[in-house]
Amino acid sequence: MKIISMLPWADWLALISFFGLWVGYAWVAKVRGLHEHSLIATTNLYRIKWMLQATTRDPRMLDGLITQNLSQTPSFFSSTTIIIIGGLFALLGTTDKAAELVREIPFAQPTPMLVFEFKVLVLVGIFVYAFFRFSWSLRQYTFVALVIGAMPPHEEYLSGRQDRQKMAERAGRLVGAAAETFNDGLRAYYFSFAAMAWFFSPLALVMATALVVLILYGREFKSDVLQVLRD
Numbered sequence: 001m002k003i004i005s006m007l008p009w010a011d012w013l014a015l016i017s018f019f020g021l022w023v024g025y026a027w028v029a030k031v032r033g034l035h036e037h038s039l040i041a042t043t044n045l046y047r048i049k050w051m052l053q054a055t056t057r058d059p060r061m062l063d064g065l066i067t068q069n070l071s072q073t074p075s076f077f078s079s080t081t082i083i084i085i086g087g088l089f090a091l092l093g094t095t096d097k098a099a100e101l102v103r104e105i106p107f108a109q110p111t112p113m114l115v116f117e118f119k120v121l122v123l124v125g126i127f128v129y130a131f132f133r134f135s136w137s138l139r140q141y142t143f144v145a146l147v148i149g150a151m152p153p154h155e156e157y158l159s160g161r162q163d164r165q166k167m168a169e170r171a172g173r174l175v176g177a178a179a180e181t182f183n184d185g186l187r188a189y190y191f192s193f194a195a196m197a198w199f200f201s202p203l204a205l206v207m208a209t210a211l212v213v214l215i216l217y218g219r220e221f222k223s224d225v226l227q228v229l230r231d
Contacts, residue, residue: 007115014202015122018209022191025213026184029220038220040180042229047179048172055164056154063148070175071141074182078134081127081185088124092117119198126192133185140178147171190216 033041054063148171157164190212197208220226 006112007118008202010202011115011198014198014205017206018191018195018198021209021213022187025216026187029216032221036221037230039223039226039229040176040183040220042226043179044172044176046229047175048169051148051171051175052164052168054148054171055151055157055168058154060148060151064145067141067145067148067175070178071138071145074134074137074141074178074185077182077185077189078131078138081131081134085124085127085131088120088127091120116199119195122198123192123195126188126195130185130188130192133181133188137178137182137185140174140181144171144175144178147174187216 029038032038037045050063050066054060057063151167151171152162156162191209194205194208194212197204
């Protein structure tokens with residue numbers, strides 16, 4: 001409870017703004033993506049088309065390889081996140097040296113040791129959240145492989161005993177869920193860079209968070225890649 005009294009009100013406001021902008025952007029991106037196709041919503045359409053093509057292939061070795069390649073990215077980030085969390089806990093053992101290094105930066109705000117450790121713990125919390133999202137995305141890709149393996153032969157669709165469109169949409173939504181979960185973890189990485197600015201000053205945290213939101217918005221709704229996918 002000591003941290004509550006030691007942390008200045010400006011830092012509390014900056015921290016609330018940080019999480020407010022993070023959660024607010026995630027909500028706006030999800031809601032707006034339903035009406036104005038965002039990057040993730042547009043690629044979800046391609047995922048359904050991919051699964052529709054998968055129903056026509058037998059055997060589906062290509063689709064299995066694609067799923068395996070897609071799952072390697074969240075697996076890599078999960079392993080990397082564990083290393084980062086370990087490094088942050090190691091930093092807690094040498095906070096005096098780290099805090100001294102930050103104080104030597106001209107525009108950095110002097111920070112008590114307990115407050116500095118609290119800021120490190122906030123970073124730990126961000127990366128723990130990212131790890132859970134990456135690991136859940138990885139597990140969802142195993143479900144995708146399971147669904148692809150359970151797809152009936154092409155003849156079942158031709159005879160009308162199985163609904164190809166329904167199967168493709170179900171599998172496509174599952175791939176999309178895995179991609180969106182991975183996107184949540186990747187977004188946490190972006191905001192972790194903004195959180196590092198808090199070591200300098202609360203104003204730097206707010207400015208860095210706003211910059212991250214602008215970057216994410218531009219990539220999600222205004223990027224050249226999105227325009228190419230829409231054409």
